[in-house]
Amino acid sequence: MNLIEVKNFYKSFGKKIVHQGVDFAVKKGECLGLIGGSGTGKSVLLRSLIGLEHPDQGQVLFEGQDITKLSENQLIDIRKKIAYVFQGGALFDSMTVYENLAYPLRAHTKLPESEIQEKITFQLSEFGLQGTESVYPANLSGGMQKRVGLARSIILHPDIILYDEPTAGLDPFNTKRIQEMILQMKSKGHTSILVTHDMPVAFAVCDRIAMLMNGRIEAIGSVDEIEEKSNHLILQFVQGEIR
Amino acid sequence: MTTPAFLSLFYAALEILGGVGFLVKDFFHEGLRGKIETHLLIEQIYQIGSRSFPLIALTAVCEGMVMTLQFGFSLSKFGGQPYIPKIVSLSILREMGPVFTSLMIAARVGAGIASEVGSMVVTQQVDAMRALGTSPIKKIVVPRVLATTITLPILASLANVIGILGAIVIGKSELRLDSGFFIQKVLSTIVLSDFYSGIGKTVVFGILISFVACYYGLNVKEGAKEVGISTTKAVVTTSILILIGDFFLTKLFWIIEHAF
Numbered sequence: 414m415n416l417i418e419v420k421n422f423y424k425s426f427g428k429k430i431v432h433q434g435v436d437f438a439v440k441k442g443e444c445l446g447l448i449g450g451s452g453t454g455k456s457v458l459l460r461s462l463i464g465l466e467h468p469d470q471g472q473v474l475f476e477g478q479d480i481t482k483l484s485e486n487q488l489i490d491i492r493k494k495i496a497y498v499f500q501g502g503a504l505f506d507s508m509t510v511y512e513n514l515a516y517p518l519r520a521h522t523k524l525p526e527s528e529i530q531e532k533i534t535f536q537l538s539e540f541g542l543q544g545t546e547s548v549y550p551a552n553l554s555g556g557m558q559k560r561v562g563l564a565r566s567i568i569l570h571p572d573i574i575l576y577d578e579p580t581a582g583l584d585p586f587n588t589k590r591i592q593e594m595i596l597q598m599k600s601k602g603h604t605s606i607l608v609t610h611d612m613p614v615a616f617a618v619c620d621r622i623a624m625l626m627n628g629r630i631e632a633i634g635s636v637d638e639i640e641e642k643s644n645h646l647i648l649q650f651v652q653g654e655i656r
Numbered sequence: 657m658t659t660p661a662f663l664s665l666f667y668a669a670l671e672i673l674g675g676v677g678f679l680v681k682d683f684f685h686e687g688l689r690g691k692i693e694t695h696l697l698i699e700q701i702y703q704i705g706s707r708s709f710p711l712i713a714l715t716a717v718c719e720g721m722v723m724t725l726q727f728g729f730s731l732s733k734f735g736g737q738p739y740i741p742k743i744v745s746l747s748i749l750r751e752m753g754p755v756f757t758s759l760m761i762a763a764r765v766g767a768g769i770a771s772e773v774g775s776m777v778v779t780q781q782v783d784a785m786r787a788l789g790t791s792p793i794k795k796i797v798v799p800r801v802l803a804t805t806i807t808l809p810i811l812a813s814l815a816n817v818i819g820i821l822g823a824i825v826i827g828k829s830e831l832r833l834d835s836g837f838f839i840q841k842v843l844s845t846i847v848l849s850d851f852y853s854g855i856g857k858t859v860v861f862g863i864l865i866s867f868v869a870c871y872y873g874l875n876v877k878e879g880a881k882e883v884g885i886s887t888t889k890a891v892v893t894t895s896i897l898i899l900i901g902d903f904f905l906t907k908l909f910w911i912i913e914h915a916f
């Protein structure tokens with residue numbers, strides 16, 4: 414069963430055409446990698462899946478419902494089911510780590526503060542972030558900010574997780590750590606879409622990979638299928654010759 | 657062919673008007689739905705109100721002192737010094753107090769709102785709010801608009817009192833006007849409508865400052881450099897709107913006062 418489906422997706426910014434007829438679908442429990450060169454609109458596409466961007470034309474179906482037709486208020490219920498992990502973490506810098514994690518819980522649940530505290534303590538320990546409760550985001554390393562961002566995104570137990578370049582700018586140790594976390598989420602049955610330039614990570618965690626090129630999905634298939642593609646541009650990208 | 661400068665200015669004005677119009681629509685449609693987040697409102701009242709007070713007090717006292725000196729020097733040529741308390745107090749209450757306070761708030765708070773919200777946009781914090789199923793209008797715009805609209809009239813009222821106190825001090829020390837005489841003249845001159853016509857303006861200015869500043873902040877698109885540009889634009893736009901709005905509001909209150 415398809416959890417997310419993108420149909421005939423068109424998007425342009427002024428005269429710059431970014432997408433011209435993107436089609437793909439993601440099954441429940443699957444991890445899809447979205448790869449492509451810089452400026453091909455991977456992040457724009459990912460943002461559209463949660464209604465942060467609106468296509469000029471086309472549909473984005475979540476559980477069969479076209480979210481492009483929904484208002485901001487109607488999107489709230491959809492967004493509770495979809496987690497978005499931002500490239501830089503996008504933590505609220507005026508709040509501590511604890512308050513950042515408490516934010517979605519306070520907004521969408523009626524849990525007493527004791528239970529919120531319990532959940533946050535558990536979540537932070539799961540991500541190796543014990544003791545950071547009272548720390549402000551500015552005092553965390555880039556890797557820790559990304560982990561806090563991930564912890565905050567999934568605290569409401571979403572159906573699907575959208576990762577926007579989760580390993581960009583990280584050292585190999587933190588990259589490995591984030592990779593393991595994505596695999597951990599996958600093993601728990603979360604559906605996910607991963608936008609990345611990091612091919613080893615994409616190969617390690619994704620079930621299928623889609624390559625965005627020239628405003629369309631140029632190739633989509635399992636990791637093996639993508640590696641076997643005869644298109645030299647895809648091969649060059651996969652082998653790290655295009656960035 | 658390049659667009660004439662006045663046309664570009666006209667288009668820019670229309671764009672701001674349209675953008676702020678949509679923000680006002682979202683404020684009522686999205687922001688006021690459900691409970692208002694009182695802790696955010698109180699925090700903003702503290703940030704906008706309490707923290708602006710020293711600046712407003714300094715501005716008000718200087719304004720009262722300078723006006724007394726200027727009127728003192730000018731009116732002494734005609735023997736009109738006894739009229740100073742009347743003229744100064746009326747000018748402060750009806751015009752100088754509210755307008756100076758609003759301009760200072762536009763500079764301090766308008767810039768603060770535009771740069772803070774702009775930085776939140778650049779660092780994707782506003783997107784994160786939306787992605788987490790919450791409304792940036794409710795979390796960012798509503799507390800700032802309400803706090804500015806509530807605190808500006810209060811600050812202007814305090815500025816009026818401080819301005820008159822400054823005038824009394826300078827009246828005594830520089831113009832040898834007895835403080836008791838000054839106070840008695842002030843109290844016998846001003847009526848409630850003088851106070852209302854000044855404070856009424858600040859309610860409108862509070863709404864203008866906060867909406868325009870939020871609009872510029874939320875419309876930052878291209879990184880840190882644009883945060884600075886948007887902040888400048890927010891201060892310039894609100895200052896111009898205050899000065900233009902002042903004329904029309906003065907006229908409006910004048911009509912209302914004479915109608916009743």
